[in-house]
Amino acid sequence: RAAGLTRAAHALRLVPPPVLWLVMERATEAPDTARLLRGTGVSYRHLTYPENFTADGVGTEKERHHQRNVALGHVEEHRLDGVVLFAGLGDVYDLRFFDQLRQIRCMHCPALQGYKATRLQVWLPCSFHLSIDPLVNW
Template identity: 45%
Template structure:
């Protein structure tokens, strides 16, 4: 009898914090278009503050991507980056339900190569890669992430324009790494020294939230893998758009009144 081997692929758990705004549907649909091209299994965890908005729910239902619509119900006042708490809500959801796979934080505004998601499935503990960043004025581009010899991380690209950058332990952004979800809910397997939950901290100086998060997952570069081998490709681009959530827009995109100025057809 012929033996048949079936490859079991790791589930990709893609976490996206979001909020209603004038460009939300555009960004979510663009990211969904990329995720649809990724072979399954893939679970998209989309997180909002306070409640599931009808606008977000409507977009998600039409994407064709398997998703969970999670709510962060933490009462927040005077918080600089609410995405931190949305991501933490996703981490709590993953740990509570013991979801097994590779966790990746994918902000909807970024641009992703489909190849990135397939490379993530090779991660054993923690993987990192190079991210391209374009400034808001589109006049400057830089690289952030690891320098690799094969899959071994031997150094980091550093943003020398920021004085505090050199003080970071790991020079990586939220879109530049992914990790095994079992680290969140099976600490004994990974010989973690503490049973404290792994979460992002909101009381740190700007630029240090990500490295502090990574330090909870790995001790040093020997526990990391560089992707792809040689870290030779940029598979994520962060293009800053300014505050795209601040503009006013009609709720559910419905106008209460018709337009005042209407021209007759001649």
């Protein structure tokens, strides 16, 4: 885990600011990770949760979903602006990818099944435009 975090930190240091790295993990692993994150030179928020998905035998997929929900809850609670990218420690990105992310000004998300409105538009303070259309034939 330390090697993956270090590699991710080295990559994120190359991305021009502003970048905020949200790191999610079980609370039992937090002290070691906190020490590592302090030395990365990357702006970060270290979020933890008490659940132990490994001991419960529910698998890593449920834990990944939980981590995403923790991150999105933090983004919503603190009204953070920008693009959220869920990246694993083993993922590799070309730095041009981050340049392309900065060019995004409009995002489109299809509505969930059963959504009744004909069209909903939400203007976010970060100048992103989120347009939600109802699904057709789903």
